[in-house]
Amino acid sequence: MSLIVLASASAAETQALGTQLAAKLCPNDVLLLVGGLGAGKTQFAQGVAAGLGISEPVCSPTFNLLLSHDAKLADGTATRLYHFDLYRLDTAEQLDDIDYFALLEDGAISLVEWGDRFPEALPEDYLLIEVNVLGEARDPTYKARHCAPEPQSAAPPTRYCEPGLQSLTALTGAVSVNAAIPPDTTPSIAVLPDGLWSRELLVSAVGARSERLLADWQALQ
Numbered sequence: 001m002s003l004i005v006l007a008s009a010s011a012a013e014t015q016a017l018g019t020q021l022a023a024k025l026c027p028n029d030v031l032l033l034v035g036g037l038g039a040g041k042t043q044f045a046q047g048v049a050a051g052l053g054i055s056e057p058v059c060s061p062t063f064n065l066l067l068s069h070d071a072k073l074a075d076g077t078a079t080r081l082y083h084f085d086l087y088r089l090d091t092a093e094q095l096d097d098i099d100y101f102a103l104l105e106d107g108a109i110s111l112v113e114w115g116d117r118f119p120e121a122l123p124e125d126y127l128l129i130e131v132n133v134l135g136e137a138r139d140p141t142y143k144a145r146h147c148a149p150e151p152q153s154a155a156p157p158t159r160y161c162e163p164g165l166q167s168l169t170a171l172t173g174a175v176s177v178n179a180a181i182p183p184d185t186t187p188s189i190a191v192l193p194d195g196l197w198s199r200e201l202l203v204s205a206v207g208a209r210s211e212r213l214l215a216d217w218q219a220l221q
């Protein structure tokens with residue numbers, strides 16, 4: 001499993017990352033967007049939508065649970081974008097009420113805000129995009145942690161962006177909390193602008209098709 005880290009200095013940059021990914025999407029791809037209220041999930045979704053040729057407004061489907069848009073893949077194939085928001089669901093059983101798992105496999109592109117709401121009911125194959133709100137500047141020691149993991153020591157190293165990594169651990173078991181990224185992960189820094197920036201996107205994949213999608217996206221950086 002690999003983990004890539006993308007930085008964004010503005011809502012427009014987050015949208016641009018979504019548009020960039022959209023060019024690589026195939027039918028049945030599933031994007032789980034996680035991160036707190038106002039983190040930037042919908043901004044990213046808007047970028048994906050633009051990249052899929054959607055011109056109508058795309059907003060958080062918080063009350064609708066699902067909004068569906070006519071869309072077009074990069075090769076011109078007609079498809080649909082299913083934009084879910086699981087925030088208002090109380091139990092995983094309610095996913096059946098909206099036909100969640102069947103819709104994920106009916107040939108559309110699915111984008112799911114609060115996609116980790118039910119960790120016990122995750123899709124089999126998905127790209128996990130975690131949006132973290134950051135302070136004014138990136139910790140200058142980030143490179144040592146992301147690119148050259150230290151062997152685990154008795155005193156755990158201070159983690160940068162620990163909440164995000166904890167949540168990745170909960171979802172995938174792939175990143176240890178309070179430990180360097182394990183040797184079987186291939187972390188890479190894909191975009192590193194200098195100066196101030198406001199969001200970090202941690203992206204990882206579960207399943208063979210999403211691993212390929214992640215590699216395709218990483219190749220564009």
Ligand SMILES: Nc1ncnc2c1ncn2[C@@H]1O[C@H](COP(=O)(O)OP(=O)(O)OP(=O)(O)O)[C@@H](O)[C@H]1O
Nearest residue numbers: 008009010011014037038039040041042043060199
């Ligand atoms: N780098 C950035 N990327 C994305 N959004 C940013 C960034 N910097 C500032 N913002 C602002 O943060 C807000 C993100 O709102 P957005 O609706 O995308 O959040 P959300 O994660 O979808 O929240 P919710 O869970 O409530 O649906 C917007 O007001 C946007 O302008």
Ligand SMILES: [Mg+2]
Nearest residue numbers: 041042060113
């Ligand atoms: Mg939203």
